[in-house]
Amino acid sequence: MKTKHVLVAFMVLGLAFAMPTPSFSQAKSDTIKIGVFLPMTGGVAAYGQGSWQGVQVARDMEPTVLGKKVELFLADDKSDKIEAANAVTRLVEKEKVVAIIGSSISGNTMAGAPIAEKAGVPIISPTATNPLVTQGKKYIFRVCFIDPFQGEMAAKYAYETLKKRKAALIIDKAQDYCVGLADFFEKSFTKLGGEIVAKTYCQTGDKDFTAQLSAIKAKNPDVLYMPNYYTEVALAMKQAKDLGLNIPVLSGDGSQDKALIDIGKQNVEGLMLTGHFEKEAASTPLAKKFIPLYEKKFGKVGTFDVMGADAYFVLIDAIKRAGSTDGAKVRAALANTKNFKGISGTMTIGEDGNAIKSLVIVQVRGGDFRYVATVEPAGAKPEPKKPAAKKK
Amino acid sequence: MELTFFLQQMINGVALGSLYGLIAIGYTMVYGIIRLINFAHGDVMMMGCYFAYFGILMFSLPWWASFAVAIVLTALLGVLMDKGAYVPVRNAPRISALITAIGVSFLLENLGLVVFGGRPKGFDTPDMFNEVYEVAGLMFPALVLWTPLLTLLILGFILFIIYRTKTGRAMRCISHDMETTKLMGVDVNRIISITFAIGSASAAAGGIMWAMRYPEINPLMGIIPGFKAFVAAVLGGIGNITGAMLGGLLLGIAEILLVSLMPEMAGYRDAVAFGLLILILLFRPTGLMGTKLPD
Numbered sequence: 001m002k003t004k005h006v007l008v009a010f011m012v013l014g015l016a017f018a019m020p021t022p023s024f025s026q027a028k029s030d031t032i033k034i035g036v037f038l039p040m041t042g043g044v045a046a047y048g049q050g051s052w053q054g055v056q057v058a059r060d061m062e063p064t065v066l067g068k069k070v071e072l073f074l075a076d077d078k079s080d081k082i083e084a085a086n087a088v089t090r091l092v093e094k095e096k097v098v099a100i101i102g103s104s105i106s107g108n109t110m111a112g113a114p115i116a117e118k119a120g121v122p123i124i125s126p127t128a129t130n131p132l133v134t135q136g137k138k139y140i141f142r143v144c145f146i147d148p149f150q151g152e153m154a155a156k157y158a159y160e161t162l163k164k165r166k167a168a169l170i171i172d173k174a175q176d177y178c179v180g181l182a183d184f185f186e187k188s189f190t191k192l193g194g195e196i197v198a199k200t201y202c203q204t205g206d207k208d209f210t211a212q213l214s215a216i217k218a219k220n221p222d223v224l225y226m227p228n229y230y231t232e233v234a235l236a237m238k239q240a241k242d243l244g245l246n247i248p249v250l251s252g253d254g255s256q257d258k259a260l261i262d263i264g265k266q267n268v269e270g271l272m273l274t275g276h277f278e279k280e281a282a283s284t285p286l287a288k289k290f291i292p293l294y295e296k297k298f299g300k301v302g303t304f305d306v307m308g309a310d311a312y313f314v315l316i317d318a319i320k321r322a323g324s325t326d327g328a329k330v331r332a333a334l335a336n337t338k339n340f341k342g343i344s345g346t347m348t349i350g351e352d353g354n355a356i357k358s359l360v361i362v363q364v365r366g367g368d369f370r371y372v373a374t375v376e377p378a379g380a381k382p383e384p385k386k387p388a389a390k391k392k
Numbered sequence: 393m394e395l396t397f398f399l400q401q402m403i404n405g406v407a408l409g410s411l412y413g414l415i416a417i418g419y420t421m422v423y424g425i426i427r428l429i430n431f432a433h434g435d436v437m438m439m440g441c442y443f444a445y446f447g448i449l450m451f452s453l454p455w456w457a458s459f460a461v462a463i464v465l466t467a468l469l470g471v472l473m474d475k476g477a478y479v480p481v482r483n484a485p486r487i488s489a490l491i492t493a494i495g496v497s498f499l500l501e502n503l504g505l506v507v508f509g510g511r512p513k514g515f516d517t518p519d520m521f522n523e524v525y526e527v528a529g530l531m532f533p534a535l536v537l538w539t540p541l542l543t544l545l546i547l548g549f550i551l552f553i554i555y556r557t558k559t560g561r562a563m564r565c566i567s568h569d570m571e572t573t574k575l576m577g578v579d580v581n582r583i584i585s586i587t588f589a590i591g592s593a594s595a596a597a598g599g600i601m602w603a604m605r606y607p608e609i610n611p612l613m614g615i616i617p618g619f620k621a622f623v624a625a626v627l628g629g630i631g632n633i634t635g636a637m638l639g640g641l642l643l644g645i646a647e648i649l650l651v652s653l654m655p656e657m658a659g660y661r662d663a664v665a666f667g668l669l670i671l672i673l674l675f676r677p678t679g680l681m682g683t684k685l686p687d
Contacts, residue, residue: 231608
């Protein structure tokens with residue numbers, strides 16, 4: 001009797017599992033499936049949440065491509081490298097997506113990359129800026145600038161504009177992004193003639209930076225470069241104030257999320273950073289269309305929201321130009337993206353998978369991110385529409 | 393200069409350590425009385441932070457009222473947790489209760505993710521706790537003074553309950569022999585509920601102090617402090633409340649000293665905490681102040 005019940009239970013279970021399969025193969029023909037893997041929870045959840053909102057608004061603006069509806073599949077990488085690899089595996093093997101948008105941070109994108117690379121599914125990352133993300137990879141792309149550019153510009157800004165000579169660093173050793181960016185900053189800053197007087201380390205998830213900051217204070221630097229993520233930067237700036245370390249702080253694109261201000265409040269006033277986008281400097285037609293739509297739905301637009309949307313638009317544009325969803329063809333089209341006018345600016349993506357585009361210098365003032373200046377990439381062919389954003 | 397640097401680092405260490413200690417007190421108290429390692433303790437702390445956060449933000453309560461309400465609500469949550477999850481496995485082998493605790497921990501974390509969302513929130517620290525005092529070149533943020541004070545206060549309160557009240561006597565009895573205590577006519581479930589209420593309330597107090605010092609709250613924020621408090625509790629001798637506070641202080645100071653004396657090793661600060669746990673378990677399993685366990 002009992003075995004019979006168990007058998008029935010198993011049959012019902014089996015049926016439940018078998019159910020999605022037929023509908024799934026049906027759906028294949030009339031929609032285009034795009035996977036999205038982003039940190040929706042965990043340490044850098046604000047990036048993922050923002051980019052996902054951006055992707056959704058972008059999809060509503062361009063819901064079809066090649067005459068088919070675009071269907072999005074979201075996988076949470078939980079701000080974790082192992083989960084990122086799992087998420088990509090699931091998108092590739094179970095959902096059978098034609099291309100993937102993600103992830104927000106370099107380490108997670110790098111963890112997912114080999115799987116997509118092997119399967120021949122293109123990945124386009126909104127904001128993974130470490131050079132290693134695309135290096136030696138055929139199918140990995142991004143719509144953001146890379147860290148050597150960002151680090152050099154931060155160093156130049158500190159040395160030339162702020163006239164600082166003695167810099168201190170806090171480096172998150174667990175993040176490829178932070179290690180890379182700190183390294184590029186250090187190289188440029190010392191080349192310009194500056195000196196790195198203190199180099200301290202932390203680890204993702206650390207909340208207490210008092211030991212590092214006390215050590216930094218003892219070395220008397222005149223500027224602090226902290227290329228970490230928003231939580232770490234906000235907490236460290238609060239503790240720096242507590243410890244009486246009142247020097248200008250510079251950071252990278254990872255700080256430019258409203259969570260930084262929610263957490264840091266008055267303590268993050270004055271922070272300067274190199275970012276992808278700031279609303280005040282938005283000038284492309286796509287930006288003019290996207291921003292009101294986004295803000296009607298989710299409130300003030302942020303960098304990561306915009307970058308997620310840009311990744312979507314670039315990908316849809318590539319699928320359109322490829323005229324197919326075949327991985328190799330979409331890849332070829334992505335690698336041939338020329339002067340695409342996204343929301344965050346005009347970008348050109350080459351065979352190396354990297355976007356050549358400008359960056360903005362942003363400062364926290366009055367509890368908000370404010371635009372300071374635009375820096376054009378060196379060596380990029382100047383586009384006709386440059387001077388508009390230069391001075392403000 | 394060198395001395396100021398060292399003293400400042402000690403202040404930093406005490407500030408961090410007393411937070412660990414404060415959270416560890418409730419952890420170890422529950423263990424001492426019902427021999428359950430409540431892995432959900434860190435998540436209860438997280439819930440306490442959210443209660444306080446919403447109290448200030450949504451009901452615009454003054455901060456002290458909001459903190460008080462949060463502590464009471466968290467105590468109720470502790471009772472609810474006991475009634476819902478631990479009472480059914482009270483007489484099961486200890487390992488079942490342990491696994492239930494892990495389940496409760498995941499439940500609270502994921503409930504938090506669904507209800508509060510994954511995006512971190514900034515905790516509003518009352519101005520009074522944002523001040524910084526400077527004495528002879530040393531910086532004392534107000535919280536560095538308040539946290540140890542509150543820790544001592546809660547420690548005293550719990551010691552008073554355990555050693556000076558009737559409920560406390562029942563708690564001590566339960567820790568020795570639950571069956572016999574039951575035979576003596578003590579309502580064991582009620583006493584254990586009170587234990588959870590006090591343990592959770594102290595977790596909420598610890599959480600609020602934590603959130604004021606590190607004003608970022610998210611549904612997974614309890615995991616690491618929970619682990620660290622566990623290490624602190626074992627370090628001090630699990631079940632021993634005074635030991636938990638000392639263990640917390642020791643752990644905090646050890647972490648800060650590691651980072652300040654060997655900056656290259658800063659990435660290993662969690663490894664040091666857990667390495668310490670392994671060493672203690674190997675060479676002095678009863679901890680610094682622990683007594684021999686009955687079994």
